[in-house]
Amino acid sequence: MDVLDILRAVYEHSLDGIVITDADTVIQDCNPAYARLCGYTREELIGRKTNVVRSGLTPRWVFEQMWRSLHETGRWVGELINRRKDGSLWVSFLSITRIDDAEGRVRAYVGIARDITERRRLEEQLQAQSTRLDALLDAMVSGVLMFDNDDRCVVANGRMTEILGVGQEALIGQPRSRLAERMRHLFREPEVLTAPTETGRRCLTTREEPPRHFTEYWAPVATAEGVVLGRLFTFRDVTREAEIDRMKSEFIATVSHELRTPMTSVKGALGLLLAGAAGEVTPAQRELLTIALNNTDRLIRLINDVLDLSRIEAGRMELHRQPVQVAAAVRSALQELEVYRVQRQIEVATEIPPDLPPVYADPDRLGQVLVNLLGNAFKFSDPGGRVTVRARTEEGMVRVEVSDTGPGIPPEDLERIFERFYRVSGPTSRKGGTGLGLAICRAIVQEHGGRIWAESRLGEGSTFIFTLPIAQAPPGNQAAGPGESPGQPAGGTVSGGG
Numbered sequence: 001m002d003v004l005d006i007l008r009a010v011y012e013h014s015l016d017g018i019v020i021t022d023a024d025t026v027i028q029d030c031n032p033a034y035a036r037l038c039g040y041t042r043e044e045l046i047g048r049k050t051n052v053v054r055s056g057l058t059p060r061w062v063f064e065q066m067w068r069s070l071h072e073t074g075r076w077v078g079e080l081i082n083r084r085k086d087g088s089l090w091v092s093f094l095s096i097t098r099i100d101d102a103e104g105r106v107r108a109y110v111g112i113a114r115d116i117t118e119r120r121r122l123e124e125q126l127q128a129q130s131t132r133l134d135a136l137l138d139a140m141v142s143g144v145l146m147f148d149n150d151d152r153c154v155v156a157n158g159r160m161t162e163i164l165g166v167g168q169e170a171l172i173g174q175p176r177s178r179l180a181e182r183m184r185h186l187f188r189e190p191e192v193l194t195a196p197t198e199t200g201r202r203c204l205t206t207r208e209e210p211p212r213h214f215t216e217y218w219a220p221v222a223t224a225e226g227v228v229l230g231r232l233f234t235f236r237d238v239t240r241e242a243e244i245d246r247m248k249s250e251f252i253a254t255v256s257h258e259l260r261t262p263m264t265s266v267k268g269a270l271g272l273l274l275a276g277a278a279g280e281v282t283p284a285q286r287e288l289l290t291i292a293l294n295n296t297d298r299l300i301r302l303i304n305d306v307l308d309l310s311r312i313e314a315g316r317m318e319l320h321r322q323p324v325q326v327a328a329a330v331r332s333a334l335q336e337l338e339v340y341r342v343q344r345q346i347e348v349a350t351e352i353p354p355d356l357p358p359v360y361a362d363p364d365r366l367g368q369v370l371v372n373l374l375g376n377a378f379k380f381s382d383p384g385g386r387v388t389v390r391a392r393t394e395e396g397m398v399r400v401e402v403s404d405t406g407p408g409i410p411p412e413d414l415e416r417i418f419e420r421f422y423r424v425s426g427p428t429s430r431k432g433g434t435g436l437g438l439a440i441c442r443a444i445v446q447e448h449g450g451r452i453w454a455e456s457r458l459g460e461g462s463t464f465i466f467t468l469p470i471a472q473a474p475p476g477n478q479a480a481g482p483g484e485s486p487g488q489p490a491g492g493t494v495s496g497g498g
């Protein structure tokens with residue numbers, strides 16, 4: 001094999017540029033790749049000094065270092081910013097070797113250059129992007145933690161270090177379990193930094209006095225292609241919002257309470273007038289008085305609903321919890337609605353197993369939830385419709401379903417109907433009602449530690465489902481009431497859609 005032949009071929013065909021200069025850096029020869037990189041022809045370059053490709057943008061110290069190194073070791077590797085013949089710039093990754101003659105005098109310098117302009121540009125872009133992201137994360141009002149798929153912390157922003165009172169170095173690289181332990185010193189909720197569902201949120205309260213309130217959110221982090229990179233946790237201080245909210249609810253509760261007393265008296269007076277207590281009532285007067293009475297009833301219903309909801313939201317709903325038989329609660333709710341059911345011509349069926357364990361609930365509040373759901377089912381179904389109440393145990397809870405054969409609910413409204421005053425637009429919105437019933441149901445069920453949601457297909461009826469904790473059997477002759485027994489689920493966690 002003729003090695004020289006092969007080296008010559010490498011010189012001719014290499015993608016890296018090769019340039020040979022004399023001791024004064026005058027170019028003696030270069031390969032086609034070097035000429036191409038510089039934007040000159042080989043003939044144009046031969047006889048010129050290498051500074052023909054200089055841009056003036058490479059810092060001076062680079063050349064100083066280059067010459068020092070060539071002088072001392074005969075070798076140098078570094079980066080230069082060069083200019084082509086057409087004026088455009090390129091970044092050269094260059095290695096230079098000094099070739100000496102027998103007497104130790106410089107005979108030649110050989111440079112091998114590669115164009116790394118694109119790589120540099122991408123690196124700079126990445127660097128800028130990462131600087132921007134860091135600044136953005138630090139500007140956020142929420143604390144942010146991200147864990148990779150090995151559950152190690154890879155992102156912690158400035159706000160997070162403030163919340164925890166430690167530096168970033170104490171967070172990055174730490175396993176999630178370690179940080180969870182640290183957080184349990186700050187927050188009362190032991191489940192902080194766990195994620196029982198794909199996405200969700202929970203309310204957190206700090207241990208200090210007065211406590212601060214936070215909302216913790218969690219969600220997977222994935223690329224546009226769906227590759228999961230890890231999991232994100234954010235912590236938002238909602239202390240002020242919570243206080244304002246409480247004050248608002250308190251205000252509404254007071255106003256509604258004050259409204260209810262005069263309204264009740266108006267209703268009483270109208271009733272007396274209608275009964276002829278103030279003299280004979282003509283048919284025309286009766287008609288007007290009846291309208292007034294009906295509207296007074298509606299107004300009182302609305303005030304009661306608002307009062308209920310604001311009490312719950314201000315945390316002032318007292319639950320008198322005890323073991324309650326669901327079948328009995330359903331029976332009495334149906335009794336309360338019997339006149340309405342007959343008027344609406346709806347069939348009712350109940351499918352409740354006789355051995356269903358009792359739930360641990362406030363009987364009045366459970367009754368309110370059932371009356372609301374059954375009332376809606378009767379209201380929104382056409383005459384001849386059918387409503388079914390089912391109950392069974394599921395995952396340590398009792399699950400109650402109220403299904404109807406009504407018009408159904410569009411999928412985009414299934415979650416929103418539980419908001420205050422939200423009503424599905426279209427025919428159902430003309431059926432009367434305050435739009436508060438389901439919001440109250442949700443507040444009551446959540447206060448009990450359960451979940452409530454709706455499932456429906458348009459045109460095929462709706463099913464409203466709620467869960468309540470099972471009442472524990474009295475633990476032998478121990479004195480602890482049902483509230484203190486460890487099996488009772490605690491409220492407070494809101495996760496997924498419930």
Ligand code: ADP
Nearest residue numbers: 376377380417423424428433434435436437438
């Ligand atoms: P209201 O019944 O007083 O309007 P709710 O909070 O009880 O208020 O219900 C909110 C809305 O949800 C209703 O206006 C209606 O649009 C929809 N909805 C509730 N229950 C049903 C049901 N069984 N079938 C169809 N739509 C329903």
